Amino acid sequence: xxxxxxxxxxxxxxxxxxxxxxxxxxxxxxxxxxxxxxxxxxxxxxxxxxxxxxxxxxxxxxxxxxxxxxxxxxxxxxxxxxxxxxxxxxxxxxxxxxxxxxxxxxxxxxxxxxxxxxxxxxxxxxxxxxxxxxxxxxxxxxxxxxxxxxxxxxxxxxxxxxxxxxxxxxxxxxxxxxxxxxxxxxxxxxxxxxxxxxxxxxxxxxxxxxxxxxx
Numbered sequence: 001x002x003x004x005x006x007x008x009x010x011x012x013x014x015x016x017x018x019x020x021x022x023x024x025x026x027x028x029x030x031x032x033x034x035x036x037x038x039x040x041x042x043x044x045x046x047x048x049x050x051x052x053x054x055x056x057x058x059x060x061x062x063x064x065x066x067x068x069x070x071x072x073x074x075x076x077x078x079x080x081x082x083x084x085x086x087x088x089x090x091x092x093x094x095x096x097x098x099x100x101x102x103x104x105x106x107x108x109x110x111x112x113x114x115x116x117x118x119x120x121x122x123x124x125x126x127x128x129x130x131x132x133x134x135x136x137x138x139x140x141x142x143x144x145x146x147x148x149x150x151x152x153x154x155x156x157x158x159x160x161x162x163x164x165x166x167x168x169x170x171x172x173x174x175x176x177x178x179x180x181x182x183x184x185x186x187x188x189x190x191x192x193x194x195x196x197x198x199x200x201x202x203x204x205x206x207x208x209x210x211x212x213x214x215x
Contacts, residue, residue, distance in 0.1 A: 005046035005099045007072055007123065015113045022101040030170070034076070034090040034098065041078040041086045044103040047071055050096030051154070053174060054131075056088040065174050067131035068093065068154070074123045079103035093170055141214075146175050147185050148213040151195065155204050162204040171202075 002020035011019070028034070034045060037056065045052075047069050054067040054075060066088055069075045078084045080103050110117045141149065150171065155162040164171075172182040186202065189195045194210055196203040204210065 003099070005048055005072075007046065008119070011115055011119065012113065015109055015116050018109055019101065019105065019116075022105040023099045024101065026098045026100065028092040028096045028098060030092050030094055032092045032096075034092070034100075035086050036089045037087060038085050041076065041081070041084045042102060042104075043076055043100045044079050044106055045074065045076040045090065046099045047073050047075065048097040048099060051093040052096055052098075053091050053093045054088045055091060062176070063173075064176055067127065068174060069127070069130075073130075074120075074127055076100070076103075077124055077127065080107060093174070094165065143175070143177055143181060144185055144188075145213055146177075147171065147182060148189075148194075148210045150175060151202060151204060152207060152210055152214075155207070160203050162207055164202040164204070165200065166202070167200040168197075 002017070002023075003025060004016060004020040004023055008016055008019060028050075034052070035041075035043070049071050051071075052069040052073075052075060053065055054069065055063050056066050058064050067075075069090075075090055076086065078086050106116070106120065110120060151164050154164045154166070156165070157163075168179050168182050168186065172179040175182065186195060186197055189210075190197060192209070194204070194206045196205055
């Protein structure tokens with residue numbers, strides 16, 4: 001049975017079927033790399049489940065997170081430009097399910113389908129806006145503010161309350177901080193009643209208090 005990302009469900013059936021024929025589905029473990037910088041950009045990726053970190057290098061060679069893609073998002077958009085190369089790496093932050101296909105299939109169908117063209121424009125604009133907001137927020141903040149902002153951004157409602165399903169190592173990697181720094185900041189937040197930590201997750205006990213740190 002053919003499968004395709006849920007975000008494409010509203011497309012005309014003929015277009016959906018052509019895309020579904022080309023899609024490959026991949027389940028990735030945390031730390032799995034989908035592509036690397038300067039690799040020829042040929043595949044476009046749709047994230048169905050999980051989170052993916054987009055990582056570039058600054059002039060000093062230090063890794064910098066340029067965006068975090070969540071379920072429903074798209075990445076690898078450099079593949080839509082002929083003869084281009086990826087400008088960053090894409091690495092699974094959590095267990096992730098991804099659909100990918102040759103970008104040439106998408107660009108060819110975009111010429112034929114207004115609905116697909118509009119959907120792709122919307123998805124890429126979402127990615128751009130989230131990426132821009134991420135860079136502005138993290139570059140202008142101190143480590144404690146960066147962590148508070150990240151926790152608020154990634155938290156999801158569960159039976160335990162608002163939870164970020166990540167460990168200290170993953171949070172540190174996203175923020176470009178040492179793991180020890182993140183652990184120390186979380187310990188301080190715990191003593192202030194803002195969060196509680198458990199195995200590979202952070203529970204937000206006082207989201208409003210975290211928001212206060214950003215003011």
